[in-house]
Amino acid sequence: MQSMKERIERLLLKVQKPARYIGGEVGSIIKDKSKVDVRFAFCFPDTYDVGMSHLGMKILYGLKNQRENWWCERCFMPETDFEALLRENNIPLYALESLDPLSEFDFVGFTLQYELSYNNVLEMLDLAGIPVLAAERDDSMPIVIGGGPCVCNPEPLADFFDIFIIGEGEEVNIELLELYENMKHNGCTKLEFLKEAVKIEGIYVPQFYDVSYNEDGTVKAITPNIENAPAKVRKRVIADFDNVYYPDAFVVPFTQIVHDRAVVEVLRGCIRGCRFCQAGFIYRPFREKSIETIKNETKCLCEQTGYEEVSLSSLSTSDHTKINELLSSLVDYTDGEKINLALPSLRVDTFSDELLEKIASVRKSGLTFAPEAGTQKLRDVINKNLTEDEILRTCKTAFEGGYATVKLYFMLGLPEETFDDVAGIAELAQKVVDLYFEVPKQMRGKGLQVSISTATFVPKPFTPFEFEPQDTPEQILEKQAHLLRNVTSKKIRVSTHMQKNSILEAVLARGDRRLGKVIYTAWKKGCYLDGWDEHFKFDKWMEAFEECGTDTAFYANRRRSYDEVFPWSHLDYLVSHEFFVRENKKAHAIQTTRNCKEGCSGCGIKKEYGGVYCGAKHNT
Amino acid sequence: MAQNITPKLSTLQIEKFDYRAVYAKCGRARYISHLDFMRSMQRIIKRSKLPVWHTQGFNPHVYLMFPLALPLGTDSRVEIMDFALTQKLDNETVRKQLDEKCPEGIEIISVAQPVHKHTDIKSADYEIRFTSNIGAGECIRRFGEFMQLEKIEIEKRTKKKTVNLVDIKPYINVTEINEQDGWVVLKLCLPCGNDFNLNTNVVLDAFCERYGIEIEQICTQRTKILLGNGENFT
Ligand code: SF4
Numbered sequence: 001m002q003s004m005k006e007r008i009e010r011l012l013l014k015v016q017k018p019a020r021y022i023g024g025e026v027g028s029i030i031k032d033k034s035k036v037d038v039r040f041a042f043c044f045p046d047t048y049d050v051g052m053s054h055l056g057m058k059i060l061y062g063l064k065n066q067r068e069n070w071w072c073e074r075c076f077m078p079e080t081d082f083e084a085l086l087r088e089n090n091i092p093l094y095a096l097e098s099l100d101p102l103s104e105f106d107f108v109g110f111t112l113q114y115e116l117s118y119n120n121v122l123e124m125l126d127l128a129g130i131p132v133l134a135a136e137r138d139d140s141m142p143i144v145i146g147g148g149p150c151v152c153n154p155e156p157l158a159d160f161f162d163i164f165i166i167g168e169g170e171e172v173n174i175e176l177l178e179l180y181e182n183m184k185h186n187g188c189t190k191l192e193f194l195k196e197a198v199k200i201e202g203i204y205v206p207q208f209y210d211v212s213y214n215e216d217g218t219v220k221a222i223t224p225n226i227e228n229a230p231a232k233v234r235k236r237v238i239a240d241f242d243n244v245y246y247p248d249a250f251v252v253p254f255t256q257i258v259h260d261r262a263v264v265e266v267l268r269g270c271i272r273g274c275r276f277c278q279a280g281f282i283y284r285p286f287r288e289k290s291i292e293t294i295k296n297e298t299k300c301l302c303e304q305t306g307y308e309e310v311s312l313s314s315l316s317t318s319d320h321t322k323i324n325e326l327l328s329s330l331v332d333y334t335d336g337e338k339i340n341l342a343l344p345s346l347r348v349d350t351f352s353d354e355l356l357e358k359i360a361s362v363r364k365s366g367l368t369f370a371p372e373a374g375t376q377k378l379r380d381v382i383n384k385n386l387t388e389d390e391i392l393r394t395c396k397t398a399f400e401g402g403y404a405t406v407k408l409y410f411m412l413g414l415p416e417e418t419f420d421d422v423a424g425i426a427e428l429a430q431k432v433v434d435l436y437f438e439v440p441k442q443m444r445g446k447g448l449q450v451s452i453s454t455a456t457f458v459p460k461p462f463t464p465f466e467f468e469p470q471d472t473p474e475q476i477l478e479k480q481a482h483l484l485r486n487v488t489s490k491k492i493r494v495s496t497h498m499q500k501n502s503i504l505e506a507v508l509a510r511g512d513r514r515l516g517k518v519i520y521t522a523w524k525k526g527c528y529l530d531g532w533d534e535h536f537k538f539d540k541w542m543e544a545f546e547e548c549g550t551d552t553a554f555y556a557n558r559r560r561s562y563d564e565v566f567p568w569s570h571l572d573y574l575v576s577h578e579f580f581v582r583e584n585k586k587a588h589a590i591q592t593t594r595n596c597k598e599g600c601s602g603c604g605i606k607k608e609y610g611g612v613y614c615g616a617k618h619n620t
Numbered sequence: 621m622a623q624n625i626t627p628k629l630s631t632l633q634i635e636k637f638d639y640r641a642v643y644a645k646c647g648r649a650r651y652i653s654h655l656d657f658m659r660s661m662q663r664i665i666k667r668s669k670l671p672v673w674h675t676q677g678f679n680p681h682v683y684l685m686f687p688l689a690l691p692l693g694t695d696s697r698v699e700i701m702d703f704a705l706t707q708k709l710d711n712e713t714v715r716k717q718l719d720e721k722c723p724e725g726i727e728i729i730s731v732a733q734p735v736h737k738h739t740d741i742k743s744a745d746y747e748i749r750f751t752s753n754i755g756a757g758e759c760i761r762r763f764g765e766f767m768q769l770e771k772i773e774i775e776k777r778t779k780k781k782t783v784n785l786v787d788i789k790p791y792i793n794v795t796e797i798n799e800q801d802g803w804v805v806l807k808l809c810l811p812c813g814n815d816f817n818l819n820t821n822v823v824l825d826a827f828c829e830r831y832g833i834e835i836e837q838i839c840t841q842r843t844k845i846l847l848g849n850g851e852n853f854t
Contacts, residue, residue, distance in 0.1 A: 010837060012651050013693045019656060024648035026663070026723045254652045254660050306663030306721070308681070338680055 285611025649725025
C-alpha cells in the first residue's frame, strides 16, 4: 500500500502550481495524531489562492491549535486539473497538514463568504467521500459546520450542514469543541451532541427547526422542534475586542496568493450604516483595538512570517478613533524594518497631507473611489456619505501630484434609482476628466484614464434594503445601455459586472430551505466554482430552478412587506427589525442617517456588547 | 513634522560583505517553482534577522542572487544563492541562523565566501530515476538506440515567437545508465549557465515522444554544478 503522500506526489508534477497541494509551509502546524482528541478540518470553499488570503481562517486555525490535544488543519477546493486527477486516482480530498482524508475528522468546517461558493461545499464533501446531505451522514461521518457572513441566512444550505455558527467565532468555537471533547469521551451519539450544542449561544442546528409556508409561498413560521433549541438564535459578539485572541503566526504560502502579506485587524464593525452593505450591519457594533495591541501584533507577525508587507484590516480603517497616532507609530516600525504598510480601506476624506507624507510607502498605483451612486440624491438614499466635492477635491490634489488613473465604483439597480441617476454616473466621471485638463500640463501625469465599474445591486438580509426587489435583468440592461449612451469622452472606460451572477446571488442570499433542492440539482448538473466566470454555468442553474419548480423572481424581484416572516427571521443579529424598517422608510424619503460617531441612531445594540459609541442617548 | 521624516536616499555608504550559500531543495519543497522559491528565500532571510544588505535606491529590497534556476520537480543538495550582510559574521553562525528558519525540504548546507563568478558555470550533473510503461531493461535498450541517432531535434521558441529546430544531441552527455529494482537510473551531464541551458525533462520528453513511452514515476536530482574544466563551482 502506498501512503497518501506518495499517491499525491505522483500527481503533483502534472498540475499547475503543485506547491498548493502538499502543505509544509512555514507556520503550518503538525501534531502527533495519536495524542490528539479533536480533529477539525477548516475548509475554504474556493481555491488555495483565494482561501489562504482569508483572515478568519488564520484566526480560527491558530485559536484551535493553541490547545495541545486539538488539531485544526486546512483544506481548499482544488483547481479543476488537480480535481480530475484526484477523482481518476480515487484519492479522497485531504487536509494539508496530515494529508488525511476529510472523512477521518471529527469536524469539517466551512467558512461561507459568498453565495457563489455554496456549490463548492457540496463538491468538496463529495470529493472527500462524505455524503453531501446531512440526513445521509451516519455517526461515523464528521460533523459538518458552517460559519461566516453568509450564515446570516443559511437556510438554502440547511440540508447540507449539521451546525451553523452565528456571529463571531473566537469564543463559540472553543465552547463547542470543549463540549464535543467531553461528550466524545462518554461515547455519545451525534444527535445527543447536537442537542447539547444548541444550549450554547450562537449555535444553530437547522434540523431542530420546522419551517411552514403560506399559500403565496412566503414563510409562515419557523419553530423549534426540540425543547432546548431557542426560538431565536442570537449571534455571538466579542465584547472585549482589545483582548481577543489574535494569531502570532500565519501560514506563509510558497505560491503567490491574492493577499500575500501580514494582516492585522484593527477594528470590527462599522459606524457608517450604508444601507446596501450587509457587512456594515452584521458586524455591529463598532469596536477597536488599542494602538499598543495593534503595534504588538504587527511586530510579532512581521517577525514570524518574514513578509515584506503588512496591511491593516477593517471595514474602514480611518474610523479608528486614534488613526493618526496609530499610523505614525506603525510607520516608525515598518520604515525601520523596510516593510511596506498597506492601507486598503482608508477613506480619502480623512487623508491629511502630513499623514500622506509620512506614509512614504503609500503606493502610487492610482486612486479608487466607491461613490456607489451617481447623484447626491441617490447617495442619500443609500446613506453613502461621500460627496462629489470630496471626490473632486481629492482628485485635484492627486492629479497635481502626478496621478493619472482614477477608478470609480458604482451600483446599478439601487432603490429609487432613475435614468437621471444613471446618467449622473457618466457626468461625475466627465467632471473628473475635465478637472484633469484644468491642472497645468507640467504638473499632471500623462495618459489620463478614468474607469467606471458597475455592479448590479443585490439586496441582502439584515440590511435596510432586505425588503427591496432586485432590478430585473431587462431593467439592468436598459440602465447599462443608458450609461454607455451618456459617456462621451474617450478617456472614460466602462465595465459592467456579469448580470447573471447577481441574479443567482440575489436568489441565494434571501432564499429559504426549499432552495436546497435547487442547489443539489444544479450541483448534480456540474455547477460549482460558480465564482469563476470560466466555470459559471448559468443555463444549468436555470434548468435546475425549472426542474424544481422554483421561480427566481419570487426570491429576487419581489418587494417584501415589512411584516413578512423572512427565512432568517429566527436569527438575531442584534440590530432590530424596527431599525431596518425605519431606515428603509428614510431611504425612500431620501433622508440620511448620521453615523455612530456623530451620534447613536438606536439600532438596537446594547452597551454590553462593547461598542465604542453604543449606549449613549439617541433620538430617533 | 519635517524632522521626523527619515531620508530614503541616504548618502551614507553601507559596508557590504558577500556570502554564498549552498542549499538543498527537496521533498515537499520540490514542488515550489523557482519564482516562488526566490520569494520564500527572501522571507527566510527576513525571519533570520541577519543584518542583510539591501539594494540601495528608492525601493530597497534584500539583495539575493541565484545563478541557476532549479526546475520544479527536481531535487538538489548543491544549489547556490548569493547574498550580502552589512557586518562580517562567522560563516557557520550565518548558516545556522538561516537554516533554523527554513521550512521542511529546504536546508542551508554551507555558507562561505564566493570564489567563482556566476558566468563560470558551464554544466551540471543529474541523476534521474524513473519507471515507465515498458520495463526498465527495454527502456535502457531504447535509450541506447536513442543516443545512436544522428540528430535529436527539438522545437525551441525564440523571443520573436517563431519556432526553431535545435539539435540537442551534441549536448547530451550520458555518464551512466543501469537498472535498479525495476527503476531506470540515468546519469546525465547537461549544459547550463548563461550560454546554453538544457533541462532533463527536455531530453526525457524527446526520448519518450520518439518511442511512445509513458513515464509512471520519476525522481530527478541535480548532483553537481560544474565549471568549464569539470571542477565544482564554489
Ligand atoms: S447602538 Fe447606536 S452607536 Fe451602537 S451600533 Fe447601533 S446605532 Fe451605532
